[in-house]
Amino acid sequence: MELGLLYSGGKDSTLAALLLEEFYDVTLLTAHFGISDDWKHARETADAAGFDFERLECDPKVAEDAVDRIREDGFPRNGIQLVHQHALERLAAREFDAIADGTRRDDRVPTVSRAQAQSLEDRHGVDYIAPLSGFGRSAVDRLVESRLDVIVGPSEEIDRADYEAELRTLLAEEDGPGAIGECFPDHDQTYVTQVR
Amino acid sequence: MELGLLYSGGKDSTLAALLLEEFYDVTLLTAHFGISDDWKHARETADAAGFDFERLECDPKVAEDAVDRIREDGFPRNGIQLVHQHALERLAAREFDAIADGTRRDDRVPTVSRAQAQSLEDRHGVDYIAPLSGFGRSAVDRLVESRLDVIVGPSEEIDRADYEAELRTLLAEEDGPGAIGECFPDHDQTYVTQVR
Numbered sequence: 001m002e003l004g005l006l007y008s009g010g011k012d013s014t015l016a017a018l019l020l021e022e023f024y025d026v027t028l029l030t031a032h033f034g035i036s037d038d039w040k041h042a043r044e045t046a047d048a049a050g051f052d053f054e055r056l057e058c059d060p061k062v063a064e065d066a067v068d069r070i071r072e073d074g075f076p077r078n079g080i081q082l083v084h085q086h087a088l089e090r091l092a093a094r095e096f097d098a099i100a101d102g103t104r105r106d107d108r109v110p111t112v113s114r115a116q117a118q119s120l121e122d123r124h125g126v127d128y129i130a131p132l133s134g135f136g137r138s139a140v141d142r143l144v145e146s147r148l149d150v151i152v153g154p155s156e157e158i159d160r161a162d163y164e165a166e167l168r169t170l171l172a173e174e175d176g177p178g179a180i181g182e183c184f185p186d187h188d189q190t191y192v193t194q195v196r
Numbered sequence: 197m198e199l200g201l202l203y204s205g206g207k208d209s210t211l212a213a214l215l216l217e218e219f220y221d222v223t224l225l226t227a228h229f230g231i232s233d234d235w236k237h238a239r240e241t242a243d244a245a246g247f248d249f250e251r252l253e254c255d256p257k258v259a260e261d262a263v264d265r266i267r268e269d270g271f272p273r274n275g276i277q278l279v280h281q282h283a284l285e286r287l288a289a290r291e292f293d294a295i296a297d298g299t300r301r302d303d304r305v306p307t308v309s310r311a312q313a314q315s316l317e318d319r320h321g322v323d324y325i326a327p328l329s330g331f332g333r334s335a336v337d338r339l340v341e342s343r344l345d346v347i348v349g350p351s352e353e354i355d356r357a358d359y360e361a362e363l364r365t366l367l368a369e370e371d372g373p374g375a376i377g378e379c380f381p382d383h384d385q386t387y388v389t390q391v392r
Contacts, residue, residue, distance in 0.1 A: 001338065019327075022218055023339055098335060105310060105329075114301060117332060127335035131215075133301075134326030136317060139294060142197065143219055 003129070004029050004096040006056070006087055008162035009042035011144045011190040012132060013102030017051055018147060018195065019131040020100060027096075029056040031087040031163060033063040038165035041191065049195040056094075062086040066163075067170045070183050076164065077109045083163045084110035092124035100129040106137045149194035154186060162189070199325070200225050200292040202252070202283055204358035205238035207340045207386040208328055209298030213247055214343060214391065215327040216296060223292075225252040227283040227359060229259040234361035237387065245391040252290075258282040262359075263366045266379050272360065273305045279359040280306035288320035296325040302333050345390035350382060358385070 003024035007013045013028075020026050030042040032055045039055055046053035066079035073079070084101070091099045099120075103112060112120075112130060120128045132140065144150060164184070171179050199220035203209045209224075216222050226238040228251045235251055242249035262275035269275070280297070287295045295316075299308060308316075313324045328336065340346060360380070367375050 001342070018218070019215060022214070023342070097338075100330075103330075105313065117301065121332060121334065127332060127338065129332075129335050130330030131327070133330035134296075134299075134328065136313060136323060136325075138317065139323035139325050142293075142323065146197070146219070 001025065001097040002027070002095070003098040003100060004054075004091050004094055006031065006084075006091055006099070006101040007042055007046065007053075008102070009045040009191055010102070010162060011148055011150055011192055012104055012140065014045060014049060014148060014192045014195065015140065015143055016100060016102040016131045017049065020129070021051075024098060027052040027054055029054045029091060029094075031056045031058050031083070031090070033058050033060050033166050033170075035060070035063060035166040036169045038169075045192045048193065056087060056090055058083075058087055058090055063166060063170055067167055067174065070167065070171065071175065071179070074183055076167070076184050079167060080163055081110050083167070084112075085116070087163075088112070088120060088128070092120050092126050092128070096126060098127035098129055100131060102132055103130050104132045104137070104140055105135055144190075147196050148192050149196070150190040150192050152188050152190050154188060164189075197221065197293040198223070198291070199294040199296055200250075200287050200290055201295070202227065202280075202287055202297040203238055203242065203249075204298070205241040205387055206298070206358060207344055207346050207388055208300055208336065210241060210245060210344060210388045210391065211336065211339055212296060212298040212327045213245065216325070217247075220294060223248040223250055225250045225287060225290075227252045227254050227279070227286070229254050229256050229362050229366075231256070231259060231362040232365045234365075241388045244389065252283060252286055254279075254283055254286055259362060259366055263363055263370065266363065266367065267371065267375070270379055272363070272380050275363060276359055277306050279363070280308075281312070283359075284308070284316060284324070288316050288322050288324070292322060294323035294325055296327060298328055299326050300328045300333070300336055301331055340386075343392050344388050345392070346386045346388050348384050348386050350384060360385075 007028035070079035203224035266275035
């Protein structure tokens with residue numbers, strides 16, 4: 001069975017890929033709005049881990065809407081949620097038997113409710129799987145430690161390809177670099193360099 | 197890392213074991229109240245699938261309480277939930293790094309909420325994992341078809357070792373065999389005979 005996994009190059013989506021590869025032919029897809037080349041970092045990790053990789057072309061209008069929302073809110077949560085849902089819709093429209101993402105049990109964003117999952121499946125005739133949604137933070141951390149080599153650091157210094165990178169770039173282009181610090185709280189990101 | 201998985205011999209908990217075996221040393225444990233020997237069916241499947249197996253001794257008083265509740269309600273849901281929570285507490289008190297069960301995204305019972313999961317983890321210093329909670333019914337069915345040989349049939353004819361078997365036995369002992377039909381709706385169970 002062919003499965004497409006929404007992929008950032010970070011620890012969660014890499015772990016999700018490892019959990020699924022025993023059961024599916026997994027292709028990693030990184031959402032891409034054409035704003036920056038950050039998707040290339042995800043391709044490097046995908047190559048290192050031995051997975052097929054594709055870009056998932058998304059609608060730049062959605063990135064604009066997300067940045068408007070983030071600017072309005074003063075925090076990124078709802079904007080990122082908007083982008084994640086759009087990316088899942090795009091992924092579901094492709095020719096996979098199943099689609100998946102790396103959302104965890106304790107994630108505040110992005111989240112996919114049971115009703116949203118069912119709706120995706122019914123409308124697109126595809127299985128939606130969140131393989132990490134039954135894993136808490138501590139379980140994920142222990143698995144990461146046992147299987148992945150990661151770089152951890154502040155979002156602005158880590159080369160990964162989650163939505164945040166392009167949304168930050170877009171916000172800085174429109175409002176100046178200072179806007180990033182106003183809307184995105186400091187938090188550490190991970191970038192996977194090696195799968196053991 | 198050592199993981200103990202609550203095991204019935206059915207398709208969901210067998211699939212959960214297959215998902216986790218890549219990352220953990222998995223032991224399958226079947227909850228047992230000393231009422232019947234149905235746990236032996238789970239041991240057969242565990243042997244066929246090549247997993248370590250243990251019985252998980254549970255408190256017969258909880259089975260009594262569950263049957264009282266089922267009799268009172270006229271349906272089994274709340275009684276089964278009671279037993280599942282008790283079994284998870286017993287399992288969490290053992291010396292595993294992580295514990296798990298086979299609950300699925302679309303299960304109505306048993307369910308383990310995010311708050312219950314966190315509470316189990318905090319009180320017992322153990323990771324609780326529900327590896328199938330991100331899989332819907334259709335995804336599970338397709339994985340079962342690709343990996344497991346199963347027997348499907350009405351609960352009363354299928355030799356498996358979920359809580360229902362002992363609760364049914366207990367209810368029949370106390371109220372006569374007719375009580376089973378009054379409290380347990382007809383539904384098909386699966387019993388795994390082979391893992392491919």
